[in-house]
Amino acid sequence: xxxxxxxxxxxxxxxxxxxxxxxxxxxxxxxxxxxxxxxxxxxxxxxxxxxxxxxxxxxxxxxxxxxxxxxxxxxxxxxxxxxxxxxxxxxxxxxxxxxxxxxxxxxxxxxxxxxxxxxxxxxxxxxxxxxxxxxxxxxxxxxxxxxxxxxxxxxxxxxxxxxxxxxxxxxxxxxxxxxxxxxxxxxxxxxxxxxxxxxxxxxxxxxxxxxxxxxxxxxxxxxxxxxxxxxxxxxxxxxxxxxxxxxx
Amino acid sequence: xxxxxxxxxxxxxxxxxxxxxxxxxxxxxxxxxxxxxxxxxxxxxxxxxxxxxxxxxxxxxxxxxxxxxxxxxxxxxxxxxxxxxxxxxxxxxxxxxxxxxxxxxxxxxxxxxxxxxxxxxxxxxxxxxxxxxxxxxxxxxxxxxxxxxxxxxxxxxxxxxxxxxxxxxxxxxxxxxxxxxxxxxxxxxxxxxxxxxxxxxxxxxxxxxxxxxxxxxxxxxxxx
Numbered sequence: 001x002x003x004x005x006x007x008x009x010x011x012x013x014x015x016x017x018x019x020x021x022x023x024x025x026x027x028x029x030x031x032x033x034x035x036x037x038x039x040x041x042x043x044x045x046x047x048x049x050x051x052x053x054x055x056x057x058x059x060x061x062x063x064x065x066x067x068x069x070x071x072x073x074x075x076x077x078x079x080x081x082x083x084x085x086x087x088x089x090x091x092x093x094x095x096x097x098x099x100x101x102x103x104x105x106x107x108x109x110x111x112x113x114x115x116x117x118x119x120x121x122x123x124x125x126x127x128x129x130x131x132x133x134x135x136x137x138x139x140x141x142x143x144x145x146x147x148x149x150x151x152x153x154x155x156x157x158x159x160x161x162x163x164x165x166x167x168x169x170x171x172x173x174x175x176x177x178x179x180x181x182x183x184x185x186x187x188x189x190x191x192x193x194x195x196x197x198x199x200x201x202x203x204x205x206x207x208x209x210x211x212x213x214x215x216x217x218x219x220x221x222x223x224x225x226x227x228x229x230x231x232x233x234x235x236x237x238x239x240x241x242x243x244x245x246x247x248x
Numbered sequence: 249x250x251x252x253x254x255x256x257x258x259x260x261x262x263x264x265x266x267x268x269x270x271x272x273x274x275x276x277x278x279x280x281x282x283x284x285x286x287x288x289x290x291x292x293x294x295x296x297x298x299x300x301x302x303x304x305x306x307x308x309x310x311x312x313x314x315x316x317x318x319x320x321x322x323x324x325x326x327x328x329x330x331x332x333x334x335x336x337x338x339x340x341x342x343x344x345x346x347x348x349x350x351x352x353x354x355x356x357x358x359x360x361x362x363x364x365x366x367x368x369x370x371x372x373x374x375x376x377x378x379x380x381x382x383x384x385x386x387x388x389x390x391x392x393x394x395x396x397x398x399x400x401x402x403x404x405x406x407x408x409x410x411x412x413x414x415x416x417x418x419x420x421x422x423x424x425x426x427x428x429x430x431x432x433x434x435x436x437x438x439x440x441x442x443x444x445x446x447x448x449x450x451x452x453x454x455x456x457x458x459x460x461x462x463x464x465x466x467x468x469x470x471x472x
């Protein structure tokens with residue numbers, strides 16, 4: 001795995017939800033091709049951090065740049081930026097009234113104005129890649145959670161994004177389906193996709209991440225390679241967090 | 249039933265209900281277009297549009313329809329000189345359509361907006377995340393799924409619109425209720441039969457409408 005120049009840069013980002021300081025002066029740089037896993041206790045701001053990168057959550061101050069450009073505030077430029085950043089949600093959020101294949105081809109056809117036939121061909125190839133090509137004509141509600149999440153990954157990949165954001169992609173899954181989703185993510189990471197992954201899957205963090213970010217109370221507390229972080233967490237908060245999750 | 253055996257009365261009865269159907273049809277189309285647009289305004293990220301939509305709903309939903317229809321006649325036509333047709337009946341008809349449409353659009357807007365609120369916010373988030381614009385998100389992802397929740401209340405709005413169309417009688421269009429009043433004046437011995445025929449005709453038109461919308465709502469249901 002090689003990592004290049006910075007693709008996503010957050011500098012001094014602050015955000016409040018009312019009185020709650022949910023992101024407290026967060027600075028972070030993610031290189032091209034880098035896989036950054038964000039972990040931390042619930043309420044630490046890690047999901048919010050992930051969602052600020054494609055501006056699903058606006059920030060109160062600080063700057064976020066993507067591929068050398070400051071995030072646009074709204075309108076067409078923002079829509080264009082979002083089309084270049086794939087996002088995978090905890091609750092899949094597949095379009096309930098569209099088939100799996102339509103979910104995957106919607107963005108390419110409506111946003112990129114690709115020919116439906118070409119989008120369909122690439123969509124089928126992507127569904128094949130995530131292992132659900134035989135589900136293409138079903139509706140989301142007919143699929144298992146793991147299949148839905150893999151479809152959601154294919155939908156994001158169909159836009160040929162420069163980076164992928166994963167917001168707790170396995171947290172809503174039954175345990176036996178976590179593996180199939182993590183396998184897809186691991187293969188993406190191996191192919192050099194730039195990824196920011198908010199997760200509780202420590203195994204994935206260990207073997208697929210270049211860096212682990214530990215957040216607590218809205219602050220970025222630690223930023224280290226996974227081996228170092230898991231072997232020698234520096235902060236008390238991280239030690240405490242790891243002791244709670246790794247002893248089980 | 250001797251009243252309706254008279255061809256003149258039968259013609260008046262039929263033409264009265266024809267006006268009601270025409271008022272309902274034209275106003276329904278205009279109110280639907282206007283109402284969906286207003287609902288889009290009310291959920292848009294632009295504060296000016298949201299304010300416009302809210303103002304429209306608050307003004308027209310809270311003004312009696314009779315006042316709005318009177319304003320269309322005495323305000324728009326008599327005072328401001330807005331003439332929509334040279335034919336007197338056609339002019340009253342179109343003034344009535346304007347009044348019914350702006351009024352009903354407020355109710356359509358609220359029905360559509362509450363339907364939009366039944367679509368999980370994650371659907372719109374996912375749509376924005378792949379780069380769809382606000383209006384694409386609404387048109388391609390949110391509104392089609394709001395369908396089930398919107399269709400049944402829209403049916404109620406349509407039924408109310410049809411009955412409200414009788415208010416256009418107050419500005420001189422000889423629609424069904426005006427015809428009924430006239431027939432009752434002329435036939436004091438048959439008040440109740442006349443009344444029942446007119447009420448029954450409305451029921452015969454509107455009860456199937458209600459069932460149709462219920463059936464449509466079930467057909468449009470989205471599985472989750």
